[in-house]
Amino acid sequence: MITAIVSVVMFLVMVSLHEFGHFIVAKMLNFKVDEFSVGMGPAIFKKKKGETQYSIRILPLGGYCKFEGEDEADNTDPRAFSNQKAWKRLLVLLAGGVFNIILGFVLFLVIVPSTSPARTNVIDTVVPHSYIEQVGVQPNDKIIKINGKKINFYNDISLYTQNFKKDEQATVTVSRNGEKIDYSFMPTEQIVKTTYGENGVQVDSTINGYTTGQFVEYSDKMPKDDSIVGQSETSTRYIIGFTPKTKDITIFNVWGEALNETEFVVKLVYQSFWQMIVSEVNNAVNSGSYSWLYVLNLVAILTINLGIFNLLPIPALDGGRILFVLIEMIRRKAIPPEKEGIVHAVGMLLLLAFIVFVSFHDIMGLFNK
Numbered sequence: 319m320i321t322a323i324v325s326v327v328m329f330l331v332m333v334s335l336h337e338f339g340h341f342i343v344a345k346m347l348n349f350k351v352d353e354f355s356v357g358m359g360p361a362i363f364k365k366k367k368g369e370t371q372y373s374i375r376i377l378p379l380g381g382y383c384k385f386e387g388e389d390e391a392d393n394t395d396p397r398a399f400s401n402q403k404a405w406k407r408l409l410v411l412l413a414g415g416v417f418n419i420i421l422g423f424v425l426f427l428v429i430v431p432s433t434s435p436a437r438t439n440v441i442d443t444v445v446p447h448s449y450i451e452q453v454g455v456q457p458n459d460k461i462i463k464i465n466g467k468k469i470n471f472y473n474d475i476s477l478y479t480q481n482f483k484k485d486e487q488a489t490v491t492v493s494r495n496g497e498k499i500d501y502s503f504m505p506t507e508q509i510v511k512t513t514y515g516e517n518g519v520q521v522d523s524t525i526n527g528y529t530t531g532q533f534v535e536y537s538d539k540m541p542k543d544d545s546i547v548g549q550s551e552t553s554t555r556y557i558i559g560f561t562p563k564t565k566d567i568t569i570f571n572v573w574g575e576a577l578n579e580t581e582f583v584v585k586l587v588y589q590s591f592w593q594m595i596v597s598e599v600n601n602a603v604n605s606g607s608y609s610w611l612y613v614l615n616l617v618a619i620l621t622i623n624l625g626i627f628n629l630l631p632i633p634a635l636d637g638g639r640i641l642f643v644l645i646e647m648i649r650r651k652a653i654p655p656e657k658e659g660i661v662h663a664v665g666m667l668l669l670l671a672f673i674v675f676v677s678f679h680d681i682m683g684l685f686n687k
Contacts, residue, residue, distance in 0.1 A: 330378045332621045339417030340383045350386035350397040418625030425618035426576035434567035437472040441560045447528045448506040448559025463491035473582040482556035505556035513550040583622040633665020
């Protein structure tokens with residue numbers, strides 16, 4: 319129940335801010351806005367101020383910003399959406415997604431200081447018995463590329479190594495004393511066995527046959543769960559094999575770190591999005607005194623994804639409308655609204671069909687496990 323409430327509130331905040339982005343830029347550019355609504359369905363509150371009606375609706379599942387003459391070619395009001403210059407319409411359409419991304423960045427400004435010290439892409443120690451130790455990678459080397467992909471910060475390393483496979487050759491480029499050096503290596507197999515005890519968790523890590531252990535006591539950050547005491551779980555992954563240097567977060571570098579986090583989330587748009595939502599929502603509501611940080615992190619991740627996804631050139635989304643405006647600017651002639659409307663309607667049907675297909679596939683997967 320709590321998970322559902324948190325999910326609905328987060329979704330409402332993200333969508334409302336998205337629509338507010340459209341609204342505020344439209345007002346700044348002198349568009350006529352008929353209504354700004356938070357929520358959908360029957361209105362439970364209405365107030366008209368000037369020419370715009372502001373409303374709160376009973377279903378907290380979205381919101382909208384209604385423009386005068388949005389899809390009407392014959393509207394004579396010079397401030398109607400369809401009668402505005404193409405560059406103005408472009409800015410209004412971009413504003414929703416941009417506001418979502420800005421919200422994510424602002425939230426990361428709040429979250430990042432709590433993660434201090436932050437990990438960097440500079441190697442502190444090379445894991446004993448790992449393959450990169452054998453090929454000559456050294457402490458203080460700065461990782462700048464993995465398999466040819468540029469590394470700007472530590473999260474890039476996590477992103478580009480998560481699909482490492484056994485016996486698959488990989489390359490890493492490091493910067494050492496101003497010199498760029500390429501190394502080829504095999505990802506190191508790491509087997510982690512986690513055992514939940516009465517007083518804490520025993521974590522045993524085995525790398526290429528060599529095992530090290532660590533005992534972690536329960537705390538506010540890692541509360542005890544009586545339902546799993548006495549149980550163990552084992553996971554296997556393939557890693558480069560190093561521990562990174564860290565740096566303290568200060569008022570001077572928090573901006574760059576928040577920007578790095580925002581950039582990282584943008585790169586994750588196409589990677590395990592729905593699985594991430596389910597996992598992070600549950601973490602957010604089951605994480606004790608640190609719940610608010612999990613919730614903020616999840617909202618930051620989702621709002622950036624919402625912003626980026628909505629800007630994709632898919633009919634029915636803002637990105638689809640932006641594409642039509644760009645075509646109009648190039649050919650210096652507007653596409654008839656009724657034809658554009660048909661494209662968006664078909665696009666919406668296809669998008670809904672895709673969502674139903676994906677949801678059905680995921681549900682059937684749960685039954686088949």
